[in-house]
Amino acid sequence: MTKKEKYLSVAQLAKILGISRIAVYKKIIKGEIEAFKIGRSFIIPQEELGKILGETLTEKQKKIIDKGMEKTIKEYGETLKLLGQA
Secondary structure (H helix, E strand, O other), rough: OOOHHEEHHHHHHHHHOOOOHHHHHHHHOOOOOOOOEEEOEEEEEOHHHHHHHHOOOOOOHHHHHHHHHHHHHHHHHHHHHHHHOO
């Protein structure tokens, strides 16, 4: 894979997502999409597409899930053990 294939342009991402380039720029500015500025343009890492489409989890999302699992096990651990034996 070449460097060019590892990144998407704003126009390419907009076409994939079915939204306008302006909408992509707004998401970049808000921090919803990770992008790097090269001159006056932005490039988006290819792996960011999985995050955007919900196919992969971000570290923040993983931490939220882990925290929820810990809380569930703490509160319902015994009940879960009993259910597992049934």
